[in-house]
Amino acid sequence: MSRPEVPAGAGAGERERSGRRKLAVGAWVFSGLCILGVLGGVVMVVHGLREPAERTKPCCWEEGVTPEWMAKRMGFQVPETATDRRAGLHTNLQYDVALLAFTVTTAEADRFLGPLQPEGTQLVRNTHPKDPGYTRADGFSHLGLPEPETFVEGMRIGGLCRGDTKTPEGQAVAFCTEIYAHEFQPGTTRIYLWAGSDAPIPKPPA
Known part of the structure; x- marks a missing residue:
């Protein structure tokens, strides 16, 4: 074919x-x-x-946090005369935040703050205040207080980490802590203590 x-x-x-x-x-x-x-x-x-x-993102405010428990956890000896004591513990995926605030006479505040100041340093004025009404997710507004960063008049700011001072009070501090002392009326000062921790802070007993 x-x-x-x-x-x-x-x-x-x-x-x-x-x-x-x-x-x-x-x-x-x-x-x-x-x-x-x-x-x-x-x-x-x-x-x-x-x-x-x-x-x-904001996460959690823990329940059952008392000022007495928080003072012990943070390593501070709150003056017995302190009034209007408030505390909080905020946790999230990055770090935990411990809050403690109380009111004392300005003389008592100075006695409390003295051993917490590293040698040769002093508390400074707030030269870069936040706007009135400023809040933060892990701040004192949760405790019903204005954020200390908003005050200028009567505000002193400092801070320390454990071991920054040789005093027993400084050695007892558990976390690096920001300290705010606000004389909101003559002779009366509110102390704000804000501490952040990368490691989880143990929760209060249920």
Whole structure:
């Protein structure tokens, strides 16, 4: 049986069409990979933006936190004459925050603060106050108090970590603590103690 005749140039045309099909398929594959890559990048960016927000979002104010328990946990000897004692413990995924506030006479405040000041230092004025009404997720507004960073008049600011002073009071401090002393009326001072801890702070007994 004789083979059908193939028109001249048919082989070349078929090869040309086959080459075009391969180029088209390759282009589609390349485009698909590019689209997948872009989508993957978008997903990673969105996840990266969302994850830090989740790590830093406000979480929990623990129940059963008393000023007496918190003073012992933070390592402070609150003067027996102190009034309006308040305390709180805030926990989240990054760090825990211990809060303690109380009111004493200004003379008693000075006696309390003296052993907590590293040698050669003194409390300073608040030269960069926050706007009135400023609040923070782990701040004293939870205790019904204005944030100490908003005060200028009568405000003194300091801080220390354990071992910054050689006094027994300084050696007893459990966490690095920001100290605010606000003489909100002549002869009367409110002490604010704010301490952050990367390690979880044990919760009060139920």
